[in-house]
Amino acid sequence: MPKLLLSLLAPLFALALPVQAAVETEIAxxxxxxxxxxxxxVNGPLYMVISIEKQRVHVYSGDRLIGIASVSTGMKGHRTPTGDYPILQKRQWHRSNLYSNAPxxxxxxxxxxxxxxxxxxNPGHPASHGCIRLPYAFARQLFALTKIxxxxxxxxxxxxxxxxIDPLVLGDPGSTVVSFDAGKGPAMTLPPPDAQEDGAPMLEIDPAIFTPRLRR
Known part of the structure; x- marks a missing residue:
């Protein structure tokens, strides 16, 4: 059975294969x-998942959950849009251009x-004009971890x-996925393409896996 080595390096957008977090996620x-x-x-690639329904953010490093915080998203009439976003700009001290110069x-x-x-x-429910409000100390620590x-x-x-996983990889029948830190558990057998879940953050596949020595 062929195996594909994954290098967890950077964001890319395609089909999704769910991965179990190593830490229990239901923390009050x-x-x-x-x-x-x-x-x-942080040893692995950093990314975040924010749930409007749960008013919570999870911060991941690779497949490890490293941080959890309550959030406050957009109120009625100013709903925070769902989707995938890269961080475009960072400013430690910024004031709103839209809402009365708010800090x-x-x-x-x-x-x-x-x-x-x-x-x-952060009152525990949607209360912003669309932004995602974070606890102050958490926002400060997160700011130090992230990059553009x-x-x-x-x-x-x-x-x-x-x-x-890119559709080209999913099209290789019977392939398994082995990450470089996969010693913690067994390799994953890829499900058929129609079983993939759309809309999750993705980690890039290293182009080196397509070299002849790995594609036997």
């Missing part, structure tokens, strides 16, 4: 609460028309991580 948080499950340097500390822009992550009031281009996915409900 009060409004404005957060929890870091790992401290220090937006640790701002991380997702769209050029006004949607961003930033520290702000870090992927952020806003979903209606889902918070679990996912690994996205």
């Amino acid at each position: 948080l009060a409004p404005g609460g957060y929890r870091w499950l790992e401290e220090g340097a 937006m500390p640790f701002m991380q822009r997702l769209t050029w028309d006004g949607i961003a992550l930033h520290a702000g009031h 281009g870090t992927p952020v996915e806003v979903t209606q409900a889902r918070l679990n991580a996912a690994l996205k």
